[in-house]
Amino acid sequence: GFYSKKPSKSLINLDIQKEDAKVVHSFDVEDIGEKAAFCRCWRSKKFPYCDGAHGAHNKETGDNIGPVCIQRKKN
Ligand code: FES
Numbered sequence: 001g002f003y004s005k006k007p008s009k010s011l012i013n014l015d016i017q018k019e020d021a022k023v024v025h026s027f028d029v030e031d032i033g034e035k036a037a038f039c040r041c042w043r044s045k046k047f048p049y050c051d052g053a054h055g056a057h058n059k060e061t062g063d064n065i066g067p068v069c070i071q072r073k074k075n
Pocket of ligand 1: 039041043055065066
């Protein structure tokens with residue numbers, strides 16, 4: 001049934017752009033600037049950017065997820 005005991009059947013995205021069939025964000029590399037942190041927990045109020053909400057999620061659930069950070073090479 002819908003309520004599976006397997007965690008693999010649970011939703012990742014709880015409430016971001018639910019009106020859309022698929023949530024996709026595209027960025028030009030040149031527009032990212034020096035660095036950016038992109039949310040992977042789907043709990044950020046600033047999605048697709050990380051706002052630190054993964055911290056509360058990890059604390060509540062025992063999960064260990066964090067953002068993907070992109071930065072310009074220091075040279
Ligand atoms: Fe989602 Fe940081 S808020 S990864």
